[in-house]
Amino acid sequence: MKNIVRFGLISIFTFLTLQIFSQENCKVLKPEISGTYAGKCKSGLANGKGIATGTDSYEGQFTKGFPNGYGTYTWANGNIYTGEWIEGMRHGIGKLTMKTKAGDSIQNGLWQKDVYSGPKPRAPYVTDKTGVSRSNFQKNQTTLNRVLLDITVSGTKNQQLSNFLMSTTSGTETKMGSLVGYDQIVFPVTIKVLYTSSSGFHSYPINVRFEFEIYEPGDWTVNIDN
Numbered sequence: 001m002k003n004i005v006r007f008g009l010i011s012i013f014t015f016l017t018l019q020i021f022s023q024e025n026c027k028v029l030k031p032e033i034s035g036t037y038a039g040k041c042k043s044g045l046a047n048g049k050g051i052a053t054g055t056d057s058y059e060g061q062f063t064k065g066f067p068n069g070y071g072t073y074t075w076a077n078g079n080i081y082t083g084e085w086i087e088g089m090r091h092g093i094g095k096l097t098m099k100t101k102a103g104d105s106i107q108n109g110l111w112q113k114d115v116y117s118g119p120k121p122r123a124p125y126v127t128d129k130t131g132v133s134r135s136n137f138q139k140n141q142t143t144l145n146r147v148l149l150d151i152t153v154s155g156t157k158n159q160q161l162s163n164f165l166m167s168t169t170s171g172t173e174t175k176m177g178s179l180v181g182y183d184q185i186v187f188p189v190t191i192k193v194l195y196t197s198s199s200g201f202h203s204y205p206i207n208v209r210f211e212f213e214i215y216e217p218g219d220w221t222v223n224i225d226n
Contacts, residue, residue: 028052029065030088033073060085068141086143089114092218112217113143121188121215124222131197131208134225144219146174147191148181152225153198162205164195179221188215197226 026041028034032055039050045065052058060071066088067073073081073090083094090096090111098105109119124137149166151158157178169190171182182191192211198204210224 027065028054028062030058030067032056033058033067063087063141083111086141089143091143092139093120093216110216117217124212124214124216124220126210126212127190128192128209128211130210131206131226132210132224134223135210135212136223137212137214138221138223139216140219140221142219144183145171145185145187145217146181146183147171147185147189147214147220147222148174148176148179149193150179150221150223151193151195151197152223155225158197158226160198162196164193166191166193168192181222185217187217188213191222193224 025044026037026039026046027044028037028046030052033052035052035054037046037050037052039046039052039062040048041050042048046052046062047064048062049060050062052062056073056075058067058071058073060067060073061069063069067085068087069085070083071085073085078099079097081090081094081096083090084092086092091113092111093109094111095106095108096116098107107116110117110121126135129135147168151161153160166180168182168185170187171185171189174181174183182189190211190213193208195208196205197208198206206226208224208226212222214220
């Protein structure tokens, strides 16, 4: 019985030691919060959900040692930001609450590379569509200002497009794998897409027209399915 208890205590001690060791060797690369870290780790860097504390503190998502995703950052002076992060910078939608003698001062809306850009823009909006069964807009976690089109039929890559045309109010044409679109966009942007496609359930061709507006800067993937 004593041996079982002793073995259990040794196992617990070993586990806790390994946990402490792994946390000590899991680095946070933003100097202001690089004191202590508790959370998920990958290849020696904070990666996933965690809490980091230094001069300031942060609780939320990490990628490769930096706040990346959604989280709350608290400065030593009491200011608090809750919202989106990319590569250790406030980027996306978030709310900054600043402590002043007159009370709280709030900046709530869009941030770009750590700089407040104004109120939250409206959501993407479809202005015209024909021959489209469904569509969706996905914002990716990068600092690019880009829109890529993912054209599918019944949920799979559409390989039978003809008469394809697209136009934009801003940006230069770009391609990433099977996706096409525009890079270096100045938002808001209006993009129009025209093409002919076979239907996933019928043999006759479908003339597709899809026009949309995106107001929020970012790296967007737009799926068009017919």
